[in-house]
Amino acid sequence: MRLINIKPARPLAMALTLLPFVLVFVAYAIGSDIRLSANPQDKLLPAPGTVWDTMVRLVSEGDRRTGRILFWHDTWASLQRLAIGVGISASIGLVFGLLIGLLPLVRSFLAQFVAVLSMIPPLALLPILFIVFGLGELSKVVLIVVGTLPFLIRDLSQRVIEVPHELLVKAQTLGASSWVIAIRVALPQLMPRLIQAVRLSLGPAWLFLIAAEAIASDLGLGYRIFLVRRYLAMDVILTYVIWITVLAFLIDWGLRWTSRRFFPWAQEGL
């Protein structure tokens, strides 16, 4: 039987899905064990048990000075920045994507401009953002917007252009104005694509968030990681990295669920 025709049954598929996670964990445990047996004071690869203890301590014990559980405050601060940044980006991207995709006039006016803008490395703009918007929340949110907006506009306008021309002609023969075509034909077809584009831009959004927090902040997941780096607190860093990964995965899963739940007609490719 050809390899391309061998499909794993459900138990085997589950086992294969879990296998890489187990392998990484085992590899880490072995590496950690080797280093710790050579030097019990080693801080580079703390034992899984130590990481677990740190994790429990971080999520349940308050800060000695303020009594706040910093872990949850960090999470809340970061998620807020991420949500505001991505939310603004998605809203502006949706409007401009529709305008550029539907109106040839706006396309001539803005499409190339956005294409050039999207080539600017957003992190190179970070100093400018800090100078202009200060070190507060605003500059972090703006960095996320600057980093993800050009991609969203380009992707969404392309998706609008890909709406079959027949549908636009058909809508015109039914008497639809440009406005009605935008809200009744293009926008509903764009919504699942928007969710997909947001899923893709969440990776860069996290990157810009953590970069901005690492440089100037007093709260946030990225800030904490870069703060404890000074003490070589690998157990804290690992806890935060795992937590960020879990959060990113949950957000991605939630968006995919939303897309399937509310746009069942766009099943394929989501």
Place this chain on the structure above:
Amino acid sequence: MSFVTVRNVFQTYDRRPILERVNVEVEEGQFISVVGASGCGKSTFLRLLLAQELPTKGSVHIAGAPPATEPGLDRGVVFQRYSVFPHMTVRENVIAGESLRKPWGRFFGAERKAAQVRADETLARCGLDHVADTYPATLSGGMQQRLAIGQALAARPRVLLLDEPFGALDPGTRLSMHAFLTDLQAEIGMTVFMVTHDLHEAFKLGDRVLVFDKPRWDPDEPNAYGATITYDFDARDGGIPFQDLEENTHVLRTQ
């Protein structure tokens, strides 16, 4: 003046002539089949009727109105594919035929209820009432085309344009679609233009069959000349329109 008047129409893409000197007059309520080889401009002709494209020269008048500059309510269309909105259910698609002309593209309140009742009547006539709440992607090709025709008719256009509407259907479905279309045409009496590859279909459904071809042909430069209407058949009564004249003469007169 006739209902649809196409006067001396030329269409050229990048200096390459597609259509030249197309003249045709069509009475209201006629079913016109348009046939011809691939690339002979019959779909271009349909796009000109639809006002999706404007002719390089000449003019297309419908119902005595000045030439249209963009597709509008007076012309309905069914394409071979992508003719229904995938994000609306079957019923919403039919309602959209009436509601897209509104400022917000939808009906509210009592108007909406009335539109739903009308849509359900249309769906029943198209044999789609049992799938009213599903999305078009779950329908078969024939059902999608029936829905597309029902949606186009809900807008009550003056002229219905069909661009190879049954080209992607299997022969059995095609036959039932012919019956469906013939019944509708008899009921509504609308002017219909249908582009098709299938000569049998063209003669079966059409009152008139227009054949597009290139009257002049340069073997060294096949694209030098455009196509025009080379034959204009009267296709009533199976392409023998005058057979009943024969029967009404002295031979069978019995009184």
